[in-house]
Amino acid sequence: MRKSPLWIASFLLLLLVQTSGLWAQSAKKASYRNNNEVRTVQGCEYEVLKGLAEITEVEKTRSKSESALGYDEYSVKFKFTPMEKGQQLMADFGENSFDFFLRSGYDRLPVGPKYLKHYYVHKGQKFAMEFLQTDDKTCREQYTYKSMGIPNDLFEAQDSIKAYKIQIAAEKLYKKEKEVNEAKGIAMAEDAATQASGNRPPETAPEEQPKEEEGPKEEEPLDEEDPKEEEPEVDLNLPSEEELRKKVEAELREKEGLKKSPDEMDLDALRAQIEKEERAKAKAEAAKQAELDQKNAIKREKQAAKERKKLEEQRRKEIKAKEEELRDELAEKLAAEKAALEARKAAIREQVTNEIRRESxxxxxxxxxxxxxxxxxxxxxxxxxxxxxxxxxxxxxxxxxxxxxxxxxxxxxxxxxxxxxxxxxxxxxxxxxxxxxxxxxxxxxxxxxxxxxxxxxxxxxxxxxxxxxxxxxxxxxx
Known part of the structure; x- marks a missing residue:
């Protein structure tokens, strides 16, 4: 979209005013009574009041989708109560309601949900504050403050400050351009009113063209009867409505295969026919089920035979393994018995030998x-x-x-x-x-x-x- 020359000029003018603001305020001075502390901020002298701030309102003002900061913007207001003797707010502030904001250079930034949650900002919250006020109307800000309880922490807005500044500047320029356009529109309306009050030729209705009179229309001649054409014969024996109904019903019954009405049906014959059909159907299903059962039985038997064979093979392996185990065990046992038998034979042999020798x-x-x-x-x-x-x-x-x-x-x-x-x-x-x-x-x-x-x-x-x-x-x- 092409920007208008007025919009570009307004943007350059705003940048010039913001840049030269500090220089223009460097010499601004103010005098205060009661010998209170005076502090110079952005070239202006402010009276320093020390006291207690209390949050009075926390309200959402702009949604995340509309904000250049990338979060929901909240308006936080507070009232300030001076706590030192002799200090009081200037009468210009009226209702004692001030905006709480975050500061980035000269710009004020609204707080977001993460900031509110992190510092537990809520209505009724109280904290120490230094409130700076000035009665110099030429200063950029009539008041500022230094919070001693809730810090100027830009962690939530840090990455979007530049975009926010551009958004604010654009809004200001749009507002200024709108005011100029409105002023221009009022002037154009006044000029139009002036022109309307001058001499103008009276408006006349356009002349109507005379219509041509229509002459009498000639009547079309009636068709003359042809004396040679014969009159058609009329059949006076057409069927009545009842006869026509019966004829149509008979045709439809023949087409649909409905020879009799429900009242004329032979229920016994119909029952016998249905029973015959159902018995034949049941017999066919029974035969089919018997065939299926036989197949399933054969399948189960084959599966069972396969399982038995598998179990038999497994059992044979187990028996063979057990046989080998028993063979080793019994071989060891028999070897021990054999050794014991040999030892016993040797002991008996020795005993008998000694008995013979002891006789002497x-x-x-x-x-x-x-x-x-x-x-x-x-x-x-x-x-x-x-x-x-x-x-x-x-x-x-x-x-x-x-x-x-x-x-x-x-x-x-x-x-x-x-x-x-x-x-x-x-x-x-x-x-x-x-x-x-x-x-x-x-x-x-x-x-x-x-x-x-x-x-x-x-x-x-x-x-x-x-x-x-x-x-x-x-x-x-x-």
Whole structure:
């Protein structure tokens, strides 16, 4: 769209005014009473009032779609109450209602929703403020302020300030151009009114052209009857409405195949026909369903056979794996049994060999003394024993009656412990549970008995026995 020369000139004029504003205000001064603090801002002197501000209104003024800032614009108003003695607002401000805004250079920016939420700006909120006022009408702003509670934070508008400034400038130029155009329109209207009040020729209606008179129309001659044309014959036997109705109904019934009306139908015949059709239909469906069931049954049977075969193969694999496992386990077990059997055979062979060799053992003369049981402990189990019963290992000490008369060296021989054996010159077996119980072979018990030292052979070094502790071969039993 082409801009008008007036619009361009107004834009350049506005830029010139904004640029030269600071220079024009540099020399502006004002005088204030009560010796209040005076501060120079943008070339103007302002009286500084310190007090409390209170938010009185928060209202949305422009939507996000209309704003160059890219957010919903809000108008925030506050009132200011001076708190120091002698300070008061100028009467020019009237209702004590001021706009709260964000400042970017000379420009005022409205706040957005993120700013309101971030700083919790709401109606009734109070915060400290320095309010600057001036009575110099030539200054750019009659008041400004420095908020001590809500900062001049441009985080929400930072990226859109330039676009907003252009929008504001354009709006001002548009407003100015509109005012000029309105003024020009008023002038043009006045000129038109002046011209309307002058002498003008009277308006006359245009002359009507005379119409030509129409002459009398000639009547068209009536057709003369042809005497040679014969009159058509008229059939006076046309069908009545009832006859016509019956004829049409008969034709339609024949066309639609409706020979009888519902009242004239043979319900029994119709029922029989429908039943016949439905039975035939049901029979066909039953046959079809039976065929389908048979196919499904065959399919299920094949699937079941396949599953059985699969399970059978899986079972065969499991059985084979189990067989291998059992084979390894039993092979190990049999190897252990074989080793135990061989060991037992060897032990029996050794036992028999020793029994034969013990027959040739020779012991010295018996010596009387006291037998004392030192310990009774479990020996080979019934399975381990060569004699078929659980054995007990019994250790004894024997003290000769003439122990005190014996030399020291010989005493040491009798201070040793000896293992009690049954049939020492034959089986040389440990006593069983029955022998221990009957003869009260318990730890600490003492018996009067005899001992004989081995003179030659492979038997035990000492043979100990007593009337209460018989050691003959018949005692080797459970």
């Amino acid at each position: 053992c020779v012991y010295d003369e018996k010596i009387s003394g006291t037998i004392k049981v030192i310990s009774v402990e479990e020996g080979p189990t019934e399975v381990e024993s060569l004699f078929g019963y659980k054995e007990y290992v019994v250790t004894l000490k024997f003290k000769p009656d003439n122990y005190a008369d014996l030399p020291r060296k010989e005493r040491k021989l009798w201070d040793k412990t000896f293992t009690f054996k049954l049939d020492p010159k034959g089986k040389s077996a440990n006593p069983g549970a029955t022998y221990v119980r009957i003869h009260k072979l318990f730890k600490g018990n003492k018996y009067n008995g005899f001992a004989q030292r081995l003179s030659s052979g492979v038997c035990n070094d000492i043979m100990v026995y007593s009337p209460d502790l018989p050691i003959d071969a018949s005692q080797v039993r459970k």
